[in-house]
Amino acid sequence: MYQATETRELITLGGVGVLVQGTYHRPRRQNGGAATGLSELNRTGVLFLNSLSVPRSSTGDSAVYWADSFAACGYPSFRLDLPGLGDSDGAIPGELLDFINAGGYKSIAAAKVRELCRRFGLSGVVIVGHCAGAITALYAAGECHECKGLILMDPYFHLAKAVRPKVRLALSDWARRSRVGGFLSDVYDLVMKCRLHLFGGSLPANANVALIGRWKQVASAGMPILLLKAPGLKSSGAKPRAGNFDYLTHVLKLAGHRSDVVVRFIEGADHSFANRSGRALVRKHAESWLTAHFSAGVPEGGAMNSSSPEEGDGVNGRHRCMTV
Amino acid sequence: MLETSRMQAELHLDKMPVEQPAYFKAFGAYLYTVLHRVEDPVARVLLVGPFASERHRSYLPWVRWARYLAARRIEVLRYDYRGIGESSEAFEEMTFTDWSQDVALLAGWLESQSPRVPLVLHGLELGALLAGRAFHHGTGDALLLWSPPANANQALRSILVRWVGMVQMLRGGDERKSAGDYISQLERESWLEVDGYSWSSRLWQDSFHFAMPAALCKEDTACARYDRPVRLVQLGKEAAPLAKGGSAGYDEARDFTWLFGPNAEWIEDALVLCLKGKNVPGN
Numbered sequence: 001m002y003q004a005t006e007t008r009e010l011i012t013l014g015g016v017g018v019l020v021q022g023t024y025h026r027p028r029r030q031n032g033g034a035a036t037g038l039s040e041l042n043r044t045g046v047l048f049l050n051s052l053s054v055p056r057s058s059t060g061d062s063a064v065y066w067a068d069s070f071a072a073c074g075y076p077s078f079r080l081d082l083p084g085l086g087d088s089d090g091a092i093p094g095e096l097l098d099f100i101n102a103g104g105y106k107s108i109a110a111a112k113v114r115e116l117c118r119r120f121g122l123s124g125v126v127i128v129g130h131c132a133g134a135i136t137a138l139y140a141a142g143e144c145h146e147c148k149g150l151i152l153m154d155p156y157f158h159l160a161k162a163v164r165p166k167v168r169l170a171l172s173d174w175a176r177r178s179r180v181g182g183f184l185s186d187v188y189d190l191v192m193k194c195r196l197h198l199f200g201g202s203l204p205a206n207a208n209v210a211l212i213g214r215w216k217q218v219a220s221a222g223m224p225i226l227l228l229k230a231p232g233l234k235s236s237g238a239k240p241r242a243g244n245f246d247y248l249t250h251v252l253k254l255a256g257h258r259s260d261v262v263v264r265f266i267e268g269a270d271h272s273f274a275n276r277s278g279r280a281l282v283r284k285h286a287e288s289w290l291t292a293h294f295s296a297g298v299p300e301g302g303a304m305n306s307s308s309p310e311e312g313d314g315v316n317g318r319h320r321c322m323t324v
Numbered sequence: 325m326l327e328t329s330r331m332q333a334e335l336h337l338d339k340m341p342v343e344q345p346a347y348f349k350a351f352g353a354y355l356y357t358v359l360h361r362v363e364d365p366v367a368r369v370l371l372v373g374p375f376a377s378e379r380h381r382s383y384l385p386w387v388r389w390a391r392y393l394a395a396r397r398i399e400v401l402r403y404d405y406r407g408i409g410e411s412s413e414a415f416e417e418m419t420f421t422d423w424s425q426d427v428a429l430l431a432g433w434l435e436s437q438s439p440r441v442p443l444v445l446h447g448l449e450l451g452a453l454l455a456g457r458a459f460h461h462g463t464g465d466a467l468l469l470w471s472p473p474a475n476a477n478q479a480l481r482s483i484l485v486r487w488v489g490m491v492q493m494l495r496g497g498d499e500r501k502s503a504g505d506y507i508s509q510l511e512r513e514s515w516l517e518v519d520g521y522s523w524s525s526r527l528w529q530d531s532f533h534f535a536m537p538a539a540l541c542k543e544d545t546a547c548a549r550y551d552r553p554v555r556l557v558q559l560g561k562e563a564a565p566l567a568k569g570g571s572a573g574y575d576e577a578r579d580f581t582w583l584f585g586p587n588a589e590w591i592e593d594a595l596v597l598c599l600k601g602k603n604v605p606g607n
Contacts, residue, residue, distance in 0.1 A: 001346035005354045005412065010345045021345060023410060053576045055383045057409045060520010064410070086383065087345060087358060094577040172493070232494075271494065274520030 007071065013080070015115040018108055021087040022056065022080035023064075024120075025071035041121040044148060044294040045076040049109060049140075051272075052132040053096060055086035060274030062282075066128070069283045075290060076120055080112060082136070100132045101159050101208055103139035110143035117146045124148035126290065130273065131156070135211060141218045149224040149293060151286055153273055157215070157247040159206045192243025204245050212251060219255035226262050226289045228282060230269040238265040262289060342394065348403070350429050351422070356410030357403040357430070358387075360394035367595050368434045369393055369444045370464075371402040372427055372451035374567075377519035378483055379409055381565045382448070384576040392584045398591060399441075401434055408521075416515065416522040420454075420476060420534045427458045435463075442598035444468060444591055449567060450479040453536055459550070460537040466553040466594040467546075468587060471567050474541070476531035480523070481507075487519045553594035557587065 003010050009024040027043060048063045050056060056079040057064050067077035082105050083090035093099040113125045126149040129137030134155035141147040175181035203209070219225055229238045229248070240246050248263065255261050264285050269278025342361050347354040371390060374382050390400040405423050407415035427445075435443050445464040447455030452472035459467040473479040481503075488503045507528075510516040515524045539549035546554040559567040563583060565575045 001348060001357070002354070003346060005347055010347070053384060054380050055409070057380075059380060060377070061409060061415075062520055087343070087387065089343070092384070092577050096577065270491075272520060275517055276522070
């Protein structure tokens, strides 16, 4: 039995009285060797959080793939199971999604970021979150100075529900597979669009106001954020389905002139980003974004306001939506 | 807010870990294992879990089952198949033979532990098939199978159908394909991506021939044939997400005592038979 392989190590973080299990992907030198000792100091680490209830390897083991890739680029990478999830002990609430939407994991996630920095001598951490994991990442970013950046995959800014009524599910399924259903679905979208215009684009009743507030706090302070969007049902690019509130445009406006937010639309990905083309594109764009802000795992002279050479000058305060 | 604070407080632990995650070097690969160690165990159980994407859905209740057994002085070893989860290697290069070797190796390791106590093999879905075949070849003192398929193809097919159901929720009109369309694609092309895993057509073809031993298809014939305790349990929708899908972020917190209790009791009863059947040193 071993605690480590040539490239990975199993870790337990026990700070603040909370034990969490995780996997550490050691950064590798340009020649392929694992970095040890002093060479790990002052690097920027990358931390992956659970996506809802999925264990730390994530759907299709995509998080393993990305963590291996980022470690190969020189970034110490970590995948943790938050308490009650994966291999970490603890009870999970019955309404896990509500708990996450309310920022239930923010304090523990932030404490673990600090613990990782202390234990591995990191200068800071970029938190990666997918779906519900992105919500925890965003909440945690505002709780600790050690968080230097965010990679958010398909974050949502409304109070999503884990279970939809069966009747509604059946109706949606019928609308997707039948011609008449499709027509009625289009009519519904049109009605919703009119309704949206009538209300002047104000936030919907089920908006996650606390989360949007946290976004404003973090993004407007200039924290580098890479936001990745997968195609959605009946949507066009990063735009939402007709009649749905455009949260992305709303939060980009809120981010303000000091912000450093890059939005990428990942064509061909599914919501999990775990399919071949999706995971490859996430890897490509996350690596170039990391390199631009935290070169070779070491922050380049104050990451908070650095710009991406890939995108040219004038990045800060300009939100770029790109289809890739 | 109070509710959130209360839940956060519940997440804090006040006990030392007895779960030991580790890598087990096997056939040039690293198998990820978690040993739920107990003092003076009455038995040991090797948990052979669900396959590929099913692992993610059922992970939380599966871990809780391991903890439930450990709390009853039954030492448990659970692991990730080669090429899946935390274990190393490329999933698309793995075969049923590789995964069978993993079961044999880990069962052998558990059997070699001291003190010597009966070993129970327990498998879920495709894991039931792997556990059943190992048992057929003489490994283990008792066998517990949850939702065992007749062959691996039955297990793969049900995973595929569940995945297609999820894919269809996000697609409309001409973009929607049936499970039959995907199966045709798998038979026509070299691979198909199912929930983030690349299934090779070779894996699909092999799955038809990777079957449960005939004697294990019925509980009474199995007990008579092997002269060792065997229990077969078919799980229904009420067992989601351990089996039959379920809603992520909702079903994991379900109370599974109705399932865990009787099965743990069966293991304890089976131990009596095991100990009567053979002289286990140290007991």
